[in-house]
Amino acid sequence: MPVSEGMIFALIDLKRADDEGLAVQLTSQLRNLIATGRLGKGSALPSSRRLAGDLGVSRNTVTYAFEQLAAEGYLETSNGRRPVVAIDGGERIEAAGAVAPSVRSGKPRLSPWASKLRQTDWPMSYQAPLRPLRPGHGDFREFPNEIWARCLRRSAVRAAKREPGPVNRTRLREALAHYLATSRGVRATADQIMILPSAQAALTLIASVLISPGDEVWVEDPGYPGAAAAFRASGARVTGMKLDEQGMQRMPGLAAPKLIFMTPSHQHPTGRLMSLARRTEFLGLSRPGGSWIVEDDYDGEFHYDSRPVPALQGLDAHGRVFYVGTFSKAMTSDIRLGYLVAPSVLVSTLEIAQRHIGLIASSHVQEALAEFIGDGHFLAHLRRMRRLYHARRDHLAEGLERHLGDVLSTEVPSGGIQLVARLKRGRADRAAVKRLVEAGVETRALSSLALGRPPDHGLLLGFAAWRENEISAALRTMASCF
Ligand SMILES: Cc1ncc(COP(=O)(O)O)c(C=O)c1O
Incomplete structure (x- = not known):
């Protein structure tokens, strides 16, 4: 049913936001009213002063929305006159296919991938400020920002001399290959290392490349929800494996799955260390043609009571283990850098996927980190x-x-x-x-x-x-x- 001019404000529902956020919301809601035919061609809108008063927002907010909709062709505006709807939205826009049916029903039809992600009970980011004792964080107040700033600056200054080059920067790959070999027992050449914006990005990339709908994936129970979400969204059937003192247990009677996700160094959330016997048992399932293993070593840098147990990846004789790490815990979560050590046979496919999904970390930051590691600041920190x-x-x-x-x-x-x-x-x-x-x-x-x-x-x-x-x-x- 068409809406009268005086009632327009009653159809607008603005959530609290800054002026810019309000202007974007108002633009979108007015656009919708026109596109769905509730504001028909020729209808006059209230003046910006009146609508601003009715909605309790600033006049600039309303002016922004009117100007934007005029630029898009939805409104005609002229100085001193109230804006007028310029198109017959209900029929014409739909006929031209410009408005998806979902706009009319108000409920977008999501892909299976997004629907599954929406069902996950996992806060991707906390809205509230960081409060004690939120888990999953290192102390960003202790990060040596001055040194890091110098590395960033030098990296930016040198950018003019650098070839705009590979997505995964050679210098950082080499620094990481050396660090991971010496400190975590990871066996990999530099070109097996992919630099990504986070560990979560590594999991998404692996899922995109390996998981087909219906594939079986084992994870730890309780475990890291981000991993279960990434694999489930790709269509995997995710099964949780119980834990005991030795870490993840293999449930009897199940055939080897497509992929096994684990945190053997410090199980998330219990912090338990997976025993050598268990590591060997799972590696036994990962022979060629068997399961792939994803080892997430998200906080493996921090060990307190004894020397750290080397990564499971270093025991893998068949090239079936992915090793995932992140700088979110070891440096600061805002750094947005993680990495994936990939089995050689999958590197080129993963690199193609990395480009297509766009999971690429800034070269400036990668070069700065290579220097931060190379000059010993990372180990000192x-x-x-x-x-x-x-x-x-x-x-x-x-x-x-x-x-x-x-x-x-x-x-x-x-x-x-x-x-x-x-x-x-x-x-x-x-x-x-x-x-x-x-x-x-x-x-x-x-x-x-x-x-x-x-x-x-x-x-x-x-x-x-x-x-x-x-x-x-x-x-x-x-x-x-x-
Ligand atoms: C076990 C585990 N893996 C991966 C991640 C994700 O790390 P990033 O912030 O690099 O995505 C987290 C984050 O809390 C985690 O707990």
Whole structure:
């Protein structure tokens, strides 16, 4: 039904935003009213002053929307006169196919990929500011920004002399190949290393290249939701494997799947180390023609109690293991750099996919990072953070035992940036998380990381990003909430 001029404001529903956000929303909603025929050709809109008053927004916001719609041909405007709808939207735009049927129904028909991603219970980014003890973060306040700024500057200045070159910069690939061989036991040539904006990008790339609808993928349960989401969105049937003291367990009676995702160095979320026997068992499934293995070593740089166990990739005799890493934890999450060490036979296909999906990291930043690593700053930063995070892990674990020992049982990981504290009684970790968040302590419910089986209940608590006094304050708050 056509809308009268005086009622237009009642059909506009603006969500709180800055002026620019409001202007974009208003433009889009007016465009929709015209495109769907509710504002017919020749209808006059209210003046910008009146509409701004009715909507409670600034006049500039309305003027922006009118000018934009005039530029797109939806409105005719002339000085001093109210804008008039210039087209007969309802019939003509639809007939020309310019408005998809989904615009009329208001519900876009998503691809299976996007629909599956939308069903995932995983916050891609937190809207609220970082609060203690949010898991998954290193301490960005300790990052040597001055040194990093010098590397970035030199990289930018040198750009004029550099060939606009390969997507995966040779210097960084070489620096990483050396670092990963010496510190993590990864066996790879530089050209097996792909530089990506994140570890999550590596998982998306692998899923895009290997997964067909219906393929079986095994993941840890509880596990990292980002991995399950990436594989499920590509059409995989994702099955969770139980954990025990040795890490992920193979469920008896199942045939080898297409792909196995695991975090053997510090299992996400428990921090457990996968035993050598288990590693060997899973590698046994990954012979040619068998499963591919994705080893996610997201925080393998941080180990506190003994020398780190080398990467599983280094034990792979058949070229079936992908090794995924990220600088989000070791440096700062805003750096947006991760990497994938790929089996040789897949490198060229992955590079084609990388270009097509556009998962390409800035050359300036890649060159800066090559220098940061090459000049020893990366290792120096890791050494400093290891000492700091080690003390913070102990501080949190001891505090949990002292203040909350009767309600929580803490599993102290040998490395990493977070730990799990299980509820000793009850199965209400989500309610506990809600209470804690309201009191100013942010944690993740262990049950929210479960895949299918009846979940354990507990809290995933970050320790690396928080100073000891911040951890102490958070512990006091926690004690008052239980
Ligand atoms: C186990 C695991 N893998 C990968 C990632 C993603 O890292 P990135 O930020 O590089 O995508 C995370 C992030 O928290 C993680 O916990």
